[in-house]
Amino acid sequence: MAKELKNFTKRSDNYSQWYNELVVKADLAEQSAVRGCMVIKPYGYAIWEKMQRQLDDMFKATGHQNAYFPLLIPKSFLSREADHVEGFAKECAVVTHYRLKNDPEGNGVVVDPAARLEEELIIRPTSETIIWNTYKNWIHSYRDLPILVNQWANVFRWEMRTRMFLRTAEFLWQEGHTAHATREEAEEEARRMLEVYASFAQDYMAVPVIKGVKSANERFAGALDTYTIEAMMQDGKALQSGTSHFLGQNFAKAFDVTFMNKDNKPEYVWASSWGVSTRLMGALIMTHSDDNGLVLPPKLAPIQVVIVPIYKDNAQLQAISEKVNPLVDELRKRGISVKYDDADNRRPGFKFADYEVKGVPVRLAIGARDLENGTVEIMRRDTLEKETVAFDGIVDETARLLDDIQSNLFKKALDFRESKTCEVDSYDDFKKKIEEGGFILAHWDGTPETEEKIKEETKATIRCIPMDGDTTPGKCMVTGKPSQRRVIFARSY
Amino acid sequence: MAKELKNFTKRSDNYSQWYNELVVKADLAEQSAVRGCMVIKPYGYAIWEKMQRQLDDMFKATGHQNAYFPLLIPKSFLSREADHVEGFAKECAVVTHYRLKNDPEGNGVVVDPAARLEEELIIRPTSETIIWNTYKNWIHSYRDLPILVNQWANVFRWEMRTRMFLRTAEFLWQEGHTAHATREEAEEEARRMLEVYASFAQDYMAVPVIKGVKSANERFAGALDTYTIEAMMQDGKALQSGTSHFLGQNFAKAFDVTFMNKDNKPEYVWASSWGVSTRLMGALIMTHSDDNGLVLPPKLAPIQVVIVPIYKDNAQLQAISEKVNPLVDELRKRGISVKYDDADNRRPGFKFADYEVKGVPVRLAIGARDLENGTVEIMRRDTLEKETVAFDGIVDETARLLDDIQSNLFKKALDFRESKTCEVDSYDDFKKKIEEGGFILAHWDGTPETEEKIKEETKATIRCIPMDGDTTPGKCMVTGKPSQRRVIFARSY
Numbered sequence: 001m002a003k004e005l006k007n008f009t010k011r012s013d014n015y016s017q018w019y020n021e022l023v024v025k026a027d028l029a030e031q032s033a034v035r036g037c038m039v040i041k042p043y044g045y046a047i048w049e050k051m052q053r054q055l056d057d058m059f060k061a062t063g064h065q066n067a068y069f070p071l072l073i074p075k076s077f078l079s080r081e082a083d084h085v086e087g088f089a090k091e092c093a094v095v096t097h098y099r100l101k102n103d104p105e106g107n108g109v110v111v112d113p114a115a116r117l118e119e120e121l122i123i124r125p126t127s128e129t130i131i132w133n134t135y136k137n138w139i140h141s142y143r144d145l146p147i148l149v150n151q152w153a154n155v156f157r158w159e160m161r162t163r164m165f166l167r168t169a170e171f172l173w174q175e176g177h178t179a180h181a182t183r184e185e186a187e188e189e190a191r192r193m194l195e196v197y198a199s200f201a202q203d204y205m206a207v208p209v210i211k212g213v214k215s216a217n218e219r220f221a222g223a224l225d226t227y228t229i230e231a232m233m234q235d236g237k238a239l240q241s242g243t244s245h246f247l248g249q250n251f252a253k254a255f256d257v258t259f260m261n262k263d264n265k266p267e268y269v270w271a272s273s274w275g276v277s278t279r280l281m282g283a284l285i286m287t288h289s290d291d292n293g294l295v296l297p298p299k300l301a302p303i304q305v306v307i308v309p310i311y312k313d314n315a316q317l318q319a320i321s322e323k324v325n326p327l328v329d330e331l332r333k334r335g336i337s338v339k340y341d342d343a344d345n346r347r348p349g350f351k352f353a354d355y356e357v358k359g360v361p362v363r364l365a366i367g368a369r370d371l372e373n374g375t376v377e378i379m380r381r382d383t384l385e386k387e388t389v390a391f392d393g394i395v396d397e398t399a400r401l402l403d404d405i406q407s408n409l410f411k412k413a414l415d416f417r418e419s420k421t422c423e424v425d426s427y428d429d430f431k432k433k434i435e436e437g438g439f440i441l442a443h444w445d446g447t448p449e450t451e452e453k454i455k456e457e458t459k460a461t462i463r464c465i466p467m468d469g470d471t472t473p474g475k476c477m478v479t480g481k482p483s484q485r486r487v488i489f490a491r492s493y
Numbered sequence: 494m495a496k497e498l499k500n501f502t503k504r505s506d507n508y509s510q511w512y513n514e515l516v517v518k519a520d521l522a523e524q525s526a527v528r529g530c531m532v533i534k535p536y537g538y539a540i541w542e543k544m545q546r547q548l549d550d551m552f553k554a555t556g557h558q559n560a561y562f563p564l565l566i567p568k569s570f571l572s573r574e575a576d577h578v579e580g581f582a583k584e585c586a587v588v589t590h591y592r593l594k595n596d597p598e599g600n601g602v603v604v605d606p607a608a609r610l611e612e613e614l615i616i617r618p619t620s621e622t623i624i625w626n627t628y629k630n631w632i633h634s635y636r637d638l639p640i641l642v643n644q645w646a647n648v649f650r651w652e653m654r655t656r657m658f659l660r661t662a663e664f665l666w667q668e669g670h671t672a673h674a675t676r677e678e679a680e681e682e683a684r685r686m687l688e689v690y691a692s693f694a695q696d697y698m699a700v701p702v703i704k705g706v707k708s709a710n711e712r713f714a715g716a717l718d719t720y721t722i723e724a725m726m727q728d729g730k731a732l733q734s735g736t737s738h739f740l741g742q743n744f745a746k747a748f749d750v751t752f753m754n755k756d757n758k759p760e761y762v763w764a765s766s767w768g769v770s771t772r773l774m775g776a777l778i779m780t781h782s783d784d785n786g787l788v789l790p791p792k793l794a795p796i797q798v799v800i801v802p803i804y805k806d807n808a809q810l811q812a813i814s815e816k817v818n819p820l821v822d823e824l825r826k827r828g829i830s831v832k833y834d835d836a837d838n839r840r841p842g843f844k845f846a847d848y849e850v851k852g853v854p855v856r857l858a859i860g861a862r863d864l865e866n867g868t869v870e871i872m873r874r875d876t877l878e879k880e881t882v883a884f885d886g887i888v889d890e891t892a893r894l895l896d897d898i899q900s901n902l903f904k905k906a907l908d909f910r911e912s913k914t915c916e917v918d919s920y921d922d923f924k925k926k927i928e929e930g931g932f933i934l935a936h937w938d939g940t941p942e943t944e945e946k947i948k949e950e951t952k953a954t955i956r957c958i959p960m961d962g963d964t965t966p967g968k969c970m971v972t973g974k975p976s977q978r979r980v981i982f983a984r985s986y
Contacts, residue, residue: 033623095586096587
């Protein structure tokens, strides 16, 4: 069983299969009976809860409040904003009836044709439309602005090809929807929230990200600008991990939301929206994990430290427990989440393998000999290094190790990204280089046509026009036309 | 504006209208564009978040973990359990298509007839079916049991008559779904969670509840026993505030979920489920609030203390702020959530009215004369009593007052319930008494027929067979047949 747990496909053999197996073996999620929808299992959900709690604190610290808007949206709302409907109508779950009835032929229940809705409702793929229809009643004067609201919710997009966490028909997310009196304020808000996402990704998930702006082709349907954080997975592909949109006055115009400004003149309201989803779980898993299973950054690990006793009989277990119980209390007092696994229906070898697969950052093991010697074995999951250290001082050592793992994971991921990022100046080189994976910094003439051509010929897209980094102008690698700066190309999830 | 805020329908004039107005004026929720669905506004949602957090802690303290299951359920799943489908099929939102397309006639978007689902999906009205279909893969041996899982989710029931928080088509809730090796364990779990709900209602919401068992007529569709907590609203009607179900092996049989018991024999798994919803918001509002607006128990108030400065000019405001800022810090250190409202675009009178309508438990007001005298005016929302007290010691006084309000609200609600509860022995008396509202303890012969007759003739139902209280046998007030004990009748929401 311990062997079976760790019997993974290797990343180098089949990265995609490795990921799918890991999600299941680490007990994070599984496919459900409904196509494209997953079940998030307790261990996976516990990680998501830690993410939620931290993000929620960060949203509140930047002045946002939570609210809740309806799951269902009248079909006609979608059509109000021209780009928005193009982007979302094709993948909607449509509610057409409100009742089932017994099948007259005796086969369970059937849709009651008499219970057809006058106007169909769609399950929200995102909530701009229903929210702006609501804001219309909330906003009258500049005094009512800004509105800084966030919603934690489930959304639904009928995706053809789905992968757990990365792309599922239903997913969990938060969506911020803000309303402002000026263009500048709305843009500032969109950029502020991108910074929040970047801090969260780097400081909590230990995932380095590149902040940037999307090209027109990759923009959110209905936005004037889409800001993004892009992370690199271990196969060199990019994962868009969070986006923040400056929506201009598009939704205000679509839903006729105006306010009286300070000069007492009516004006359309300015908007932003921003969201991250359970897709972050995919980013977390794929950035750090290895051929032995999940690797979790301590700040998001549901269990940061597991303690496994090694014993032959009850007397030994009792002696170990007497030593361990005060340690558990000490660790908890330091705010460290710890599990003492003294269950006697699983052997230590199985426990070791299980917690390794589940990515618990630090494992302490203590046996009869350790009791005699005043020692304990400590293992860190990121490097799998273990050593035997003095029991005294183990609390400090554990705390130190957790910090070290957190920063080591970030550094490792950053080093990896840097090693897989290069500059390319000719389209021929680009075509070769893109096969190796990774980020390519190249010049582009700024047109959708050139981007489309590159995508068709190489499957690479512009991940973003970076906010930071080298801004030297140059010439487009494809057309030779002027380019304002290098942008980031990659294949992506 | 301050007047308009407080210009409520009185409870005694029209209780139902008072409630509807209060929900809107206290900024808790509003109707949405989708029939029967509400928007929960930030202030209302903040109360719900406090409830969630507390309940979640209590669930975790009793060994439960959170998980997440799909929003959509295959239609055929509903039919698997005979009672369940009867209970829920009639009010389902049915998804039949997965795509919209541009209307060939140019009127926005229409359902794409080519995108019809092979099997319709329903939006979960409750998740027993999809969860037990999942548990089938999780449970093999007695070692896999118990499973103690909870889900925070939105659910949908197509209700004909809706009222904000009390009965809405979409609502937010938690649903616990547990799996056990023995009947006793599952029953114990159902009762344990009822105790958790009762503690939460009484200790946090300050809402006294009666714990009991539902009669067969009022049982959850698919349960062998439904436990309930019943609260009395100020109009004397009962509000079912939380239920916990012993499901026997019904869902295990419907989804073929068996486990190998300790004797290595296959056995069907035993189940419980339990839930509370945003309906609790309705219970909270209707139990404590008065003709001036919302009254909140301090433990669930997003703002426990508001401090309003009374000033003529900036110099006065500054002097007051210098005195108040350290007080704010002190209160926060004591874990008290406090808002210092020094906004200068609203006058004190408006602020007073607004916080009164919003039910903030304690209001401190401080003006120039208070500064001179070393005093502060303190008002408690529950009784509207105010007095001027010494500024020194105000932190202790505020903390004491918050405790006092919490217990006073509970006591007041309990006294009210007791004053509106009586024993009745003849059906004639019952018919008169039920018109006055309140709970009636009466003998009943235990048959669904008699209960049905009483319901038809008086609109009263059996709220529960209480777990506590007088268990003296008697004779049914309608049929004269033997009755094991008095049960509670009331009209209900």
